[in-house]
Amino acid sequence: MKPKQYLLWMAAATAVSLSFSACRPKGAGSAVSGNAAQRTYVPPGQYDEFYTFTSGGFSGQMSVYGLPSGRLFRVIPVFSVDPEKAWGFSEETKPMLMTSHGFVPWDDLHHIESSFTDGMPDGKWIFANSNNTPRLARIDLTTYRTSEIIEIPNTGGNHCSPFTTENSEYVIAATRFSVPPDGPASDVPIDSYKENFKGHISFVSVDKETGEFDIAFQLKTPGLNFDLSSAGKGVSNGWLFISCYNSEQSHTLLEVNASQNDKDFIMAINWKKAEEYFKAGKGTKQTNVRYAHNKYDEHTHTATHEIKTEVTVLDVADFDDLAYLIPCPKSPHGADVSPTGEYIVGSGKLAALIPVFSFEKLQNAIGNSDFESERYDGIPVMKYESALHGEVEKPGLGPLHTEFDDKGNAYTSFFVSSEVVKWDIKTLEVLDRQPTYYSVGHLMVAGGNSKKPYGKYLVAYNKITKDRFLPTGPELAHSAQLFDISGDKMELLLDFPTIGEPHYAQSLPADLIKDKSLKIYDINNNNHPFKTNGEAEARVERDGNIVRVYMTTIRSHLTPDVIEGIHQGDEVYFHITNIEQDWDMPHGFAIKGAGNSELLVMPGETQTIKWVPDRVGIFPFYCTDFCSALHQEMSGYVRVSPKGSNVALTSYTGNK
Amino acid sequence: MKPKQYLLWMAAATAVSLSFSACRPKGAGSAVSGNAAQRTYVPPGQYDEFYTFTSGGFSGQMSVYGLPSGRLFRVIPVFSVDPEKAWGFSEETKPMLMTSHGFVPWDDLHHIESSFTDGMPDGKWIFANSNNTPRLARIDLTTYRTSEIIEIPNTGGNHCSPFTTENSEYVIAATRFSVPPDGPASDVPIDSYKENFKGHISFVSVDKETGEFDIAFQLKTPGLNFDLSSAGKGVSNGWLFISCYNSEQSHTLLEVNASQNDKDFIMAINWKKAEEYFKAGKGTKQTNVRYAHNKYDEHTHTATHEIKTEVTVLDVADFDDLAYLIPCPKSPHGADVSPTGEYIVGSGKLAALIPVFSFEKLQNAIGNSDFESERYDGIPVMKYESALHGEVEKPGLGPLHTEFDDKGNAYTSFFVSSEVVKWDIKTLEVLDRQPTYYSVGHLMVAGGNSKKPYGKYLVAYNKITKDRFLPTGPELAHSAQLFDISGDKMELLLDFPTIGEPHYAQSLPADLIKDKSLKIYDINNNNHPFKTNGEAEARVERDGNIVRVYMTTIRSHLTPDVIEGIHQGDEVYFHITNIEQDWDMPHGFAIKGAGNSELLVMPGETQTIKWVPDRVGIFPFYCTDFCSALHQEMSGYVRVSPKGSNVALTSYTGNK
Incomplete structure (x- = not known):
């Protein structure tokens, strides 16, 4: 498409979009199921x-x-x-947000993916990527906390991530923006993109027992923008399919310049082969990288922050059998693999059709070296038709993402035409379409990226909410729409607002995980270095200008609750041990005058606030989480005296 | 009650509490209305x-x-x-979280109250208090943003706050913990509480047009712990009723030591009289205070942070007619005023009855100087019976808060016995009781603190959720329970989880405010000092080591999108102007390598990120809020070169 053609296309697309937003659909009419109320209502206690x-x-x-x-x-x-x-506020959790260039209080969590065993969610972990400072995280499904965060080197925008292989051997992360590899030679002119900018795809291994991450190896690729991807499964297990845009290798005004080619690519990677090469010692060790690896230990209740400086890189151009490019119309945003692993669905966000590729045909074409005559930066390019199963015709405008149900159907979101379209994976026939309010981005079918989707529910995650909920000023919540997909036609059940911008989701059956949810931390397994073993050990200790308060909390008092002899400028650590062992009995802690004075301490846990008092006086402290009839009484005072004062360090509760 | 008696009482109370939590009520049985699903379901689009x-x-x-x-x-x-x-992350919003002792990234927002005109919510503002660093905030109900925050001096724990008078003349804030007044003489022994610790009640005026705060005056009181309160209304307009605990003036182990007296107090304050004295020049000016006053301007889209150093204080002991103490059993947590203003309900959290005081009887007793013979630290103490309308007998254990409906009924939450009890304000007869799951703290009736409650719905805000929702590890959401109160009996409709810990709420009818909600910021009224007037003015400017990027954002590009000539250690400001003028079309901005790189910019607004690059290389930036089909293309690159490099400062988009 030429720039002018492109602009006409966008004008048409925008007109469609506006026609949807100009009227305020009441939604309660024909589109909503008559008994939607009963089907979405969960009675109190259930x-x-x-x-x-x-x-x-x-x-x-x-x-x-x-x-x-x-x-x-x-x-x-x-x-x-x-x-x-208190995440990132307590001394224990601060190291989790450290990166190779310091503490980062914010990032952009783009996608998530479940851990898998044999292609099914196993209920152990959820993986997540951060987009801006490239990182991966692992969330534990017993504590519902983040257990680990690892930074990804050589990467500019970790958007293409975290894609999990069939048995969680790897979580895969690829750069969104190609950039010069890390190191001092990265100071190059931006218009030297074609020569100097490279993509990197990271294979982060996951320990089967502990879940612990390790960057096994990276693949270096030509400069491209990588977008959403899927690991193969079933027949295509061992492969990875990454959508690529900006095959034009433009470095400016991508809106126009990266929309020139009629087809970009899906990159098919043989990761089992790459793993073989890596294990055989191939590739080069790059030692000018720096990346953080942070871990939270549930027994010491503390996090560690480590910097690593080495990664093994294999350049795909050095191997004949690692990477292949499948032409895909146009500026694809996703590559989704069907439950059996046979079909790979490309979603070109500027396309008016959906190409469905066949893994079998792809393998045949590779076996027969049935490639285009010209390679792309050294990588074989498949012939479009040689890999194609077929095209879904006239599905809508701007396909983005596809999920699958348990009956052989696919569901694709269309941003520009604001709808979800159901189609048959084999026959490619369009079976149903339902409008969304308004522009749908991601969608999620329960288990829809697994080998055996649960089906039943589909959620459309919509951008541009406008009048769907009572208005709350210029900033509005994004909106989810729940559909029942158990019948032939999709039925709209419910609109609900969401936190931030949901780019993807994973539904896990309640029965798979609810009984594994931890209720309390066992205080006998609390190995925190500054734990207080019961009220009798509560105390205050000074070492130079460092004061440690060993404090316990239990209904309805903090021990000690009177502290004197703190001096202006002291470095005071309140180590709070919640000695409760009852479910849902947290205590919080705050002290006046502490800039960052937030803690929330679960039963059996120890957490720490650092406080450097900057002036003299009496500073009350209190429990911040209403815990008992006498919660309001759960408080105390610290006296701060001038530096060099002779007020002795003392603490007591009830009696001196 | 002696300590031993108290412990027995608590054991009994705990037993009741446990008996509620030991079994898992399914809730879907008799207690839930049969058609609750329909009555809580809001169809898509409505x-x-x-x-x-x-x-x-x-x-x-x-x-x-x-x-x-x-x-x-x-x-x-x-x-x-x-x-x-991006609140507290953008340069524009950071000043809002500044206090007299620096930037405070966290606090504990305890209560809220609507602005009132003639005792009814007027839909202009919501006021809120922070508990730890004592402050008040004003939220604007056109933008749904915080417009103003003011710090409160002489205060330790601003829990007793924000109570609004009938026409929002004042928002009133009182100290939870008495402390020595601010200043260098505040370094005193904690066991000198009775001599040195004082309470302060602040009267913060509200400008009728702009809403702007000003601390008009403070009242100094004996050392006491102040708890929840209400401004009078109707017949009691001009008065304030503050619940007081720790009348024992204990400074340690309050759980026991502040639970000794059978009765504590409700303090009745004649604030109209105090205002008269203040306007007549009474009181003393205290000039050793420091408090912040921060304001956000919706036209410049920036906040200002100012430090003030003076407050006028009137000591209630210096006046005969400002403050009176009404004995109230036992450790009261609230004082709630009925819609007509005639009745004041005390809720003693260790009491087994609810005292209801009569404003008329209170006035008669004051007129007749019908006081106890002994004053309390110089303040007249009423005779309990002289102010009493009557007692609600055997209502439950541990009453906390009372709200009112439109039919002459009161609703009280009972933490220990986990229930809401409905009773008749005049006859004091108990009419209905419903269990809550589990321990209810606050409750809210729509308009229940106004002169004409809307009634219809009651929400119980419950602590200790345990098994009410699918479990999510040791940390569980608190829970709200919605009751329909339009009939004779309360009907449970719905459980829903809540953010943080809701201590209070205000329901406003949708029709009162929904049409005032702002859709976009008019770009012609954008007076931001670093606004970019359209793409033609987008540019990069250097002044020493300060670089300012004047950037625009509109679907689907950032201008400029290629920037070179930035040096390590430069102080780079990205001033992003969103030049869209469509509803719900925000753009975000992030740049790799910036620790704090978050922005969310509404249409017509300018927001700023500060970035000090710490290493050389190519740093991609991008829009963080999916805005269009080509959102993924909405990106660019910054090149950072070493300090002293001769790479010239340049920027462009599309073409050099």
Whole structure:
């Protein structure tokens, strides 16, 4: 498409988009199922059918919703500080947000993916990527906390991530923006993109027992923008399919300059082969990288922050059998693999059709070296038709993402024409379409990226909400729409607002994980270095200008609750041990005058606030989480005296 | 009660509490209305009946829910940084979180109250208090943003706050913990509480047009712990009723030591009289205070942070007619005023009855100087019976808060016995009781603190959620329970989880405010000092080591998108102007390598990120809020060269 053609296309697309937004659909009419109320209502005291883990996008966090109710159970802090849960505020959690260039209080959590065993969610972990400072995170599904974060070197925008292989051997992360590899030689002119900018695809291994990450190896590729991807499964297990845009290798005004080619690519990677080469010692060790690896230990209740400086890189151009490019119309945003692994669906966001590729035909073409005559930067390019199963014709405008159900159907979101379209994976026939309010981005079918989708529910995650909910000023919540897909036609059940911008979600059956949810931390397994073993050991200790307060909390007092002999400028650490062992009995802690004075301490846990008092006086402290009838009485005072004062360090509770 | 008696009482109370939590009620049985699903379901495209503004407690924020659906429309950042909305991350919003002792990224937003005209919510503002660093905030109900924050001097824990007078003349804030007044003489022994610790009650005036705060005056009182309060209304307009605990003036182990007296107090304050004295020049000017006053301007799109150093203080002991103490059993947590203003309900959290005081009897007793013979630290103490309308007998264990409906009924929450009890304000007869799951703290009736409650819905805000929702590890969401109170008996309709810990809420009818909600910022009224007037003015400017990027954002490009000539250690400001003028078309901005790189820019607005690059290389930037089919193309690159490099400062888009 030439620039002028492109502009006409966009004008048409925009007109369609506006026609949807100009009228305010009441929604309660024909489109909504008559008994939607009963089908989404979960009576008090009963449980939802599914947990739905949802990415927060620019919030940097992950949210846990129930389906079909749409209720928000928990925001799990991952890549951003969270003033509700003290994530990034306590001394114990601060190291989790350290990177190779310091503490980063915010990031953009784009996608999530479940851990898998034999291609099915196994309920152990949820993986998530941060987009801006390239990182991967692992969330534990017993504690619903972030257990690990690892940074990804040589990467500019970790958007193409985290894609999990059939048995969680690897979580795969690829650069969105090609950039010069890390190191001092990266200071190059931006218009030297074609020579100097490279893509990197990272294979992060996952320990089967502990889940621990390690960057096994990276693949270096030509400069391209990588977008959403899928690991193969079933027949295509061992492969990876990455959508690529900007095959024009433009470095400016991508809106126009990266929309020139009629086809970009899906890159097919033989990762089992790459693993073989890596294990055989191929590739080069790059030692001018720096990346953080942070781990949270549930027994010491503390996090560690480590910097690593080496990564093994294999350049795909050095091997004949690692990477192949499948032409895909146009500026593809996703590559989705069907439950059997046979079909790979490309979604070109400027395309008016959906190409479906066949893994079998792809293998045949590779076996026969049935390639285009010209390579792309050294990589074989397949012939479009040689890999194609077929095209879904006239499906809508701007396909973005495709998920699958348990009956051989696919569901594709269309951003520009604001609809979800159901079609048959084999016959490619369009079976149903339903409008969304308004522009749908991602969509999610329960288990829709697994080998055996659960089906039943589909959620459309919509951008541009406008009048769907009571207005709340210029900033509006994004919106999810729940459809029942158990029948022939999709039925709209519910609109519910979401946190941040959900780019993807994973629904796990409640029965798979609910009984593994941890209720308390066992205080006998609390190995925190500054734990207080019961009230009798509560105390205050000074070492130079460092003062440590060993404090316990239990209904309804903090021990000690009177502290004197702190001096201006002291470095005071309140190590709070919650000695409760009852479910849902957290205590919080705050002290006046501490800039960052937030803690939320679960039963059996120890957490720490650092406080450097900057003036003299009496500073009250208190429990911040209403815990008992006498919660208001759960408080105390610290006296701060001038530097060099002779007020002795003392503490007591009740009696001196 | 002696300590031993107290412990027995608590053991009994705990036993009751445990008996409620030991079995898992399914809730779907007799207690839930048969057609609750229909009565809480809001079909897609339709609106909820009420906005419900809800305090976030230890999250520091405020949430906006819809009723009856329980859906969360927006978290309004107030006293904590918010990585979803860039609050406290952009240069423009950072000053809002400055205090007299620096930037405070977290606080504990305890209560909220609507602005009132003639005792009814007028839909202009919501006021909120922060508990730890004592502050008040004002939220604008056209933008749903925090417009103003003022710090409160002489205060330790601003929990007793923000109580609004009948026409929003004042928002009143009182100290939870008495402390020595601010200043260098505040370094005193903690066991000198009785001599040195004082309470302060602040009267913060509200400008009728702009809403702007000013601390008009403070009242100094004996050392006491102040708890929840209400301004008088109707017949009691001009008065304030503050619940007081720790009349024992203990400074340690309050759980026991502040639970000794059978009665504590409600303090009745004649604030109209105090205002008269203040206007007549009474009181003393205290000039050793320091407090912040921060304002956000919607035209310059920037905040200002100012430090003030003076406050006028009137000591109530210097006046005969400002303050009176009404004995109230036992450790009261609230004082709630009936719609007519005639009745004041005390809720003693260790009491087994509810005393209801009569404003008329109170006035008669004051007129007749019908006081106890002994004063309390110089303040007249009423005789209990002289002020008493009557007692609600055997209502439950541990009453906390009372709200009112439109039919002469009161509703009281009972934490220990986990129930809401409905009773007749005049006859004091108990009419109905419903269990809550589990321990209810606050409760809210729509308009229940106004002169004409809307009634219809009651929400119980419950602590200790345990098994009400699918479990999410040791940390669980608190829970709200929605009751229909339009009939004789309360009907449970819905459980929904909440953000943080909701200590109070205000329901406003959708029709009162929905049409005032702002859709976009008019770009012609954007007076930001670093606004970019259209793409033609987009540019990069250097002044020493300060580089300013004047950038525009509109679907689907950032201008400029190629920037070179930035040096390591430069102080780079990206001033992003969103030149869209369409509803719900925000753009975000992030750049790799910036620790704090979050922005979310509404149409017509300018927002700024500060970035000090710490290494050389190519740094991609991108729009973080999916805005169009070509959102993925909405990106660019910055080149950072070493300090002293001769790469010239340049920027372009599309063509050099």
